[in-house]
Amino acid sequence: MMNPKMILQLKTMLTKFRQNHPKVPLFFSAASKAINEGSVIEISLTTAEGRELCTNMRVTQDDLEMIRTLGEMASK
Template identity: 40%
Template sequence: MNMNPMLLMQLQQRLSQFQQDHPKVMPFFQAVGNNAVQEGTVFAIKVTTPDGKTLESNIRLTANDIETINMMKNANNQ
């Protein structure tokens, strides 16, 4: 899989801006990753649009989900 180096640079800049705009998000994800990724954990997501519409979903983590999450974490560390 070849990635465009310019696209990667732009993505890195956008991620940095996102972290500046939302400083609590990454520490939250790190806390979840360090403490809550175990079989049976429920991830619940709720989104409210500006006009008040609410979208909600949740998943209960399985062993396969945890394996996938660990693969992503390991890929990020390389």
């Protein structure tokens, strides 16, 4: 269990993240409603130096349970 001070720090950081990147939470909200078992999540990153990294994963039932649990925690 996280201590209350860490939870407050995390909440503050999350609020700032949402202010700095308003489209990201909207994307995650829409994606969480559309995702199902067998969906493929792909993540790519281009560094400031131009290096590209990319990976993907096929969503399992266990992944869905974790995503839903995290969503419930975030909404509290």
